[in-house]
Amino acid sequence: MSKLDESEIIKIFQRKLGNKNSEDVEIFKLKQNIIAKTDTLVQSTDIPPKMKLGEAARKSVVACVSDFAAKGVKPQYGIISINFPSNISRSKVEEAATGFRKACSEFGISILGGDTNAGKEIVFNVCLFGSAEKIVPRNGSESKDLIFATGPFGYTGAGLSILLYKKKGKREFVAKAIKAVTHPKPRVDFGVKNKRYFTSSMDSSDGLSTTLNEMAKQSKKKFVINNSPHKKDLGEFAKSNQDNLVFHGGEEYEFVFTINPKHKKTILKNAKSLRTPIIEIGYVTTGKGVILQRDNKDIPLKDKGWKHFR
Amino acid sequence: MSKLDESEIIKIFQRKLGNKNSEDVEIFKLKQNIIAKTDTLVQSTDIPPKMKLGEAARKSVVACVSDFAAKGVKPQYGIISINFPSNISRSKVEEAATGFRKACSEFGISILGGDTNAGKEIVFNVCLFGSAEKIVPRNGSESKDLIFATGPFGYTGAGLSILLYKKKGKREFVAKAIKAVTHPKPRVDFGVKNKRYFTSSMDSSDGLSTTLNEMAKQSKKKFVINNSPHKKDLGEFAKSNQDNLVFHGGEEYEFVFTINPKHKKTILKNAKSLRTPIIEIGYVTTGKGVILQRDNKDIPLKDKGWKHFR
Numbered sequence: 001m002s003k004l005d006e007s008e009i010i011k012i013f014q015r016k017l018g019n020k021n022s023e024d025v026e027i028f029k030l031k032q033n034i035i036a037k038t039d040t041l042v043q044s045t046d047i048p049p050k051m052k053l054g055e056a057a058r059k060s061v062v063a064c065v066s067d068f069a070a071k072g073v074k075p076q077y078g079i080i081s082i083n084f085p086s087n088i089s090r091s092k093v094e095e096a097a098t099g100f101r102k103a104c105s106e107f108g109i110s111i112l113g114g115d116t117n118a119g120k121e122i123v124f125n126v127c128l129f130g131s132a133e134k135i136v137p138r139n140g141s142e143s144k145d146l147i148f149a150t151g152p153f154g155y156t157g158a159g160l161s162i163l164l165y166k167k168k169g170k171r172e173f174v175a176k177a178i179k180a181v182t183h184p185k186p187r188v189d190f191g192v193k194n195k196r197y198f199t200s201s202m203d204s205s206d207g208l209s210t211t212l213n214e215m216a217k218q219s220k221k222k223f224v225i226n227n228s229p230h231k232k233d234l235g236e237f238a239k240s241n242q243d244n245l246v247f248h249g250g251e252e253y254e255f256v257f258t259i260n261p262k263h264k265k266t267i268l269k270n271a272k273s274l275r276t277p278i279i280e281i282g283y284v285t286t287g288k289g290v291i292l293q294r295d296n297k298d299i300p301l302k303d304k305g306w307k308h309f310r
Numbered sequence: 311m312s313k314l315d316e317s318e319i320i321k322i323f324q325r326k327l328g329n330k331n332s333e334d335v336e337i338f339k340l341k342q343n344i345i346a347k348t349d350t351l352v353q354s355t356d357i358p359p360k361m362k363l364g365e366a367a368r369k370s371v372v373a374c375v376s377d378f379a380a381k382g383v384k385p386q387y388g389i390i391s392i393n394f395p396s397n398i399s400r401s402k403v404e405e406a407a408t409g410f411r412k413a414c415s416e417f418g419i420s421i422l423g424g425d426t427n428a429g430k431e432i433v434f435n436v437c438l439f440g441s442a443e444k445i446v447p448r449n450g451s452e453s454k455d456l457i458f459a460t461g462p463f464g465y466t467g468a469g470l471s472i473l474l475y476k477k478k479g480k481r482e483f484v485a486k487a488i489k490a491v492t493h494p495k496p497r498v499d500f501g502v503k504n505k506r507y508f509t510s511s512m513d514s515s516d517g518l519s520t521t522l523n524e525m526a527k528q529s530k531k532k533f534v535i536n537n538s539p540h541k542k543d544l545g546e547f548a549k550s551n552q553d554n555l556v557f558h559g560g561e562e563y564e565f566v567f568t569i570n571p572k573h574k575k576t577i578l579k580n581a582k583s584l585r586t587p588i589i590e591i592g593y594v595t596t597g598k599g600v601i602l603q604r605d606n607k608d609i610p611l612k613d614k615g616w617k618h619f620r
Contacts, residue, residue, distance in 0.1 A: 034344060036422065038437065040391045042429040081350045081391075081435050112346065119352040120430045125391050127348065127437050 035073045035130045039063035043122040048163040048181065053092055053122070055182040057099030058106075060124035062253055063205065065107050066186035068128065070203040070255035071135040072195025074188060075128040078109045083119030096124070107188065139218035140200040141258040145284040148267065150187040150254040151229040151277055153208055155180035157249030158237055169237045177237070184253040190276040191255065197267055201257035207250040207305015212290045214303075215256060222287030225301060226294075229279040243292075248304040258284055345383045345440045349373035353432040358473040358491065363402055363432070365492045367409030368416075370434035372563055373515065375417050376496035378438065380513040380565035381445040382505025384498060385438040388419045393429035406434070417498065449528035450510040451568040455594040458577065460497045460564040461539040461587055463518055465490035467559030468547055479547045487547070494563040500586040501565065507577055511567035517560040517615015522600045524613075525566060532597030535611060536604075539589040553602075558614040568594055 041047070041060035051059075061078070068075045080100060084093065104111055109128060141147075159177035161167040169177065191201070200219060204211040208229075216223040230246045238245050259267055264280075271278040282293070290301040351357070351370035361369075371388070378385045390410060394403065414421055419438060451457075469487035471477040479487065501511070510529060514521040518539075526533040540556045548555050569577055574590075581588040592603070600611040 034439075036389060036439075038389050038391050038424055038435075040393065040425055040427045040435070042393055042427050044430050045428045079346060079348050079437060081348050081437075083350065083352055083433060114348055115350055117350045117352050118355045119433060120354050123393060123429060123433055125348075125350070125435045127389060127391075129344075129346075 033132055033134070035068065035071065035075075035132055035135065036127060037064045037067045037075075038125065038127040039067075040126075041124040047122070048160060050163055050178070051182050052099075053095040054099030054102070056122075057096045057124060058103040059182070059184065060126045061100065061103040061107065061109070061128075062184050062186050064126050064128040065109075065188055066184075066205055066253035066255065067203045068130055069186045069188040069191035070201045070257075071132075072191045072198065072201070073130045073132045073135060074192050075107065075109050075130045077129040078104065078111050079127045080111055080114035081117070081123075081125040081127075082114065083117045083121070083123035085120060085122070086118045088122075096122075107186075136195050136198045136201045136257070137218075138200055138202045138215055140198075141215065141219040141221055141223075141284045142199055142260070143221060143285050144261065145199050145258040146261055146264060146280055147212075147223060147225070147256065147258050147282040147284060148278050149204065149208070149229045149256045149281050150190065151252075151279045152231050152234075153204075153228075153247075153252055153254065154230040154234040154238065154242070154245040154249065156184070156251050157245035158234065160249075160251075170233075173233050173237050176233075181251070184251065186253045187255060187276050190271060190274050190278075193274065194257075194267060194270055197259050197263040198257040199259060201255055204254045204256055205251050207248050207303075208252070208256070209247040209290070209301050210250075210303045210305030211256050212301065215258070216288060216290050219284070220288065221284045223282060223290045224285055225282040225290060225292050227279065227281045229281050247292075247301060250305050256281075343442055343444070345378065345381065345385075345442050345445065346437060347374045347377045347385075348435065348437040349377075350436075351434040357432070358470060360473055360488070361492050362409075363405040364409030364412070366432075367406045367434060368413040369492075369494065370436045371410065371413035371417065371419070371438075372494050372496050374436050374438040375419075375498055376494075376515055376563035376565065377513045378440055379496045379498040379501035380511045380567075381442075382501045382508065382511070383440045383442045383445060384502050385417065385419050385440045387439040388414065388421050389437045390421060390424035391427070391433075391435040391437075392424065393427045393431070393433035395431060396428045398432075406432075417496075446505050446508045446511045446567070447528075448510055448512045448525055450508075451525065451529040451531055451533075451594045452509055452570070453531060453594055453596050454571065455509055455568040456571055456574060456590055457522075457533060457535070457566065457568050457592045457594060458588050459514065459518070459539045459566045459591050460500065461562075461589045462541050462544075463514075463538075463557070463562055463564065464540040464544040464548065464552065464555040464559065466494070466561050467555035468544065470559075470561075480543075483543050483547050486543075491561070494561065496563045497565065497586050500581060500584050500588075503584065504567075504577060504580055507569050507573040508567040509569060511565055514564045514566055515561050517558050517613075518562070518566070519557040519600070519611055520560075520613045520615030521566050522611065525568070526598065526600050529594070530598065531594045533592060533600045534595055535592040535600060535602050537589065537591045539591050557602075557611060560615050566591075
């Protein structure tokens with residue numbers, strides 16, 4: 001019995017269902033365009049030790065919000081489906097419900113309903129809806145565009161290695177890294193405000209290398225990365241593992257976008273006023289693939305981000 | 311640690327989220343009314359022995375379609391979220407995908423996308439969308455209205471007792487009862503075609519007694535049931551347990567509706583032309599609660615339908 005990875009499973013479904021959409025969100029017409037996105041958080045896979053159930057509930061909302069942010073759309077409504085083990089305690093249910101309530105208030109989402117089910121483990125499935133005339137595509141970048149990421153990257157991977165594998169680090173760094181796992185901040189205001197300047201964009205939560213490769217591939221361009229979007233303290237913690245944490249982690253809930261250079265000043269100004277950290281990481285050129293440029297050497301940056309079923 | 315039943319969990323969520331919708335489907339406005347409904351099928355809870363994965367996939371779609379049918383709305387689009395154990399085989403994935411494809415083709419639904427996840431057990435979460443100016447409410451019945459159910463009822467409960475507890479029965483009956491579990495038929499054409507005649511309606515898949523009690527309560531009326539919607543062969547199988555199977559089972563994916571008596575002839579004619587079996591089961595009157603009228607005696611029919619976490 002051969003093990004399948006996620007992309008194989010998706011391919012089977014796409015083939016069977018005739019669905020070829022490969023965007024961050026679903027877009028469909030019922031007179032106007034409704035934007036929808038679903039995401040599932042599973043206890044055994046997605047909730048590391050020490051993460052509270054309320055934080056997990058919020059994170060299951062964040063995972064969807066982040067895709068909306070990348071597309072420049074504000075989510076307005078949501079449906080939540082929940083599985084709990086049949087012996088779940090009232091306090092755990094309260095904790096989850098509170099997490100959802102706070103998250104919905106934080107992001108201005110009205111929950112329409114959903115369903116609850118008994119199952120072997122906790123599962124949170126969130127489906128969010130918004131509306132827009134159009135979305136920023138993954139495939140719109142042009143040669144000479146600048147590549148930006150909201151960020152920084154690497155803390156989430158560091159946090160997971162601390163929570164899952166008890167890796168040690170400086171106290172202040174450990175707190176910051178764990179918070180990146182338990183309380184990620186999607187950049188929805190920045191996305192909505194600046195979408196008109198983006199030639200392309202994509203949520204990075206499957207990993208920065210996965211995101212950059214997908215964007216380059218869909219645009220039929222080469223992405224040259226000459227600046228790694230991390231902060232100094234990551235280097236002290238990660239040592240030789242730094243690129244791995246920055247480019248091949250995942251669950252950052254940041255996004256990558258490309259702009260025409262003429263909009264750089266505006267974007268930087270808007271980022272400052274919204275207090276959203278953004279980092280210029282490279283540029284688009286003719287060719288294909290993703291190149292990491294370092295010390296005047298070109299290193300191919302392969303897609304090695306997060307996959308379920310790997 | 312006290313065990314919670316589903317209604318308690320729902321109440322906690324409704325309180326926390328400020329969501330008081332108690333309809334079969336979610337209705338929300340994004341310029342026009344989009345109708346949405348989500349339902350989750352969990353392996354350990356909802357897939358009995360001998361039920362194939364393709365049948366389970368179809369049933370997870372049916373569970374949503376049935377709610378649309380009751381509201382007189384045709385579902386048009388869907389999003390599917392799936393959890394599989396990480397050692398799932400390709401053939402199982404194919405089987406599930408085929409089940410979804412066939413179900414979507416059967417009901418004319420386009421799948422927009424979704425997500426796949428690793429988990430301890432199989433979970434199918436389906437969210438469907440349609441559009442309508444308004445829906446048939448649960449609370450619209452008037453005194454003297456007639457109460458109908460699409461049907462018949464009882465086969466599903468019988469089928470589950472055969473599959474789960476190895477109860478014996480006549481060969482032909484056993485086949486029919488198992489098919490009711492593995493291949494339920496939601497009555498979406500009948501619902502869409504006749505919605506204008508319904509004063510109220512509700513999907514019955516949580517159990518007929520639950521449905522009748524909810525409709526009576528929401529309409530602030532008494533529902534008098536003088537005809538049990540079952541066929542003779544159920545009586546032979548069930549013996550003294552017959553009422554239990556008919557009224558307190560669940561997962562029938564039929565629906566209950568009320569009409570003004572003047573529309574009875576039209577409804578019967580439409581049912582015949584659509585080959586949808588419908589059964590007149592009683593009438594609406596002033597008062598409250600649900601009464602089962604039998605041999606000139608009035609027996610209260612309590613809400614004893616299906617609940618998760620019971």
